[in-house]
Amino acid sequence: MGSARSRFLVLASLAACVIWGCSALPTAPTTTPHQTTTPTRSAAPDGLIGSTSLLASKLINGAVGGVVGVGDWKVVVPAGAFSGTAVITVKVPDSSVRQCDLDISPASLNNFKIPVALWCNFRDVSLANDSSIMWWDPGAKVWRVTPSTPLLTNRIALLPHFSTYKGGRAGW
Numbered sequence: 546m547g548s549a550r551s552r553f554l555v556l557a558s559l560a561a562c563v564i565w566g567c568s569a570l571p572t573a574p575t576t577t578p579h580q581t582t583t584p585t586r587s588a589a590p591d592g593l594i595g596s597t598s599l600l601a602s603k604l605i606n607g608a609v610g611g612v613v614g615v616g617d618w619k620v621v622v623p624a625g626a627f628s629g630t631a632v633i634t635v636k637v638p639d640s641s642v643r644q645c646d647l648d649i650s651p652a653s654l655n656n657f658k659i660p661v662a663l664w665c666n667f668r669d670v671s672l673a674n675d676s677s678i679m680w681w682d683p684g685a686k687v688w689r690v691t692p693s694t695p696l697l698t699n700r701i702a703l704l705p706h707f708s709t710y711k712g713g714r715a716g717w
Contacts, residue, residue: 599637606630607654614664617712618645621662627654643667647707660703665712668698678702681709690715 601615607627613620616637627649634648643665649655667673673695679688688711693702700712 597640599640600634602632602634604630605633616640616645617643617666617668618710619664619666620647621664623659623661626657626659626661628658629654642711643713644709644711646709647704649707655706657705660705661707663702663704663710665693665700665702665710666698667700667712670695670698673698673700676700676713677715678710678712679715680704681711683708688715 599615601613603611603613605611605613605622607622607629608624610622610624610626611633612622613633613635615635618635618637620633620635622633631654632650634646634650636646636648638644638646647663663678665676665678667676677690678693678700680691681687682689691702691704691710693700695701702710
């Protein structure tokens, strides 16, 4: 019961920050303007132009925290999640598919002291309520549902590490 309560408190705190704009407070984390977002067009195998892939990277001080996102995905790094600085990258290989690849460099920091929040926007409250966030387990070669909580049109998962994630109905 304590674990569910603490997860709820963390998610409620994150939601409050997003809804009320904690980044505008004087105590907000300072971030470097080192975020890049790069939409690119990919060619389909038949030579036709395919969907857009998206990429965002940001240098984040682990002691301070920060936010990086692109498309339907956003990563919220709390203060103290890791030691030192790292480049966090969110890549959406195909904007028509609700899936993202999360990366941290250096890779040695990919085991967080405090869970990092992954937000997935479903753009519809009922879809967010009926969906899951899953991560790709490369060892077992299967998608695994990770605990997540709906908040309006989003689902939020607390991550101990980065991997490939997708949002949708489990088993589809």
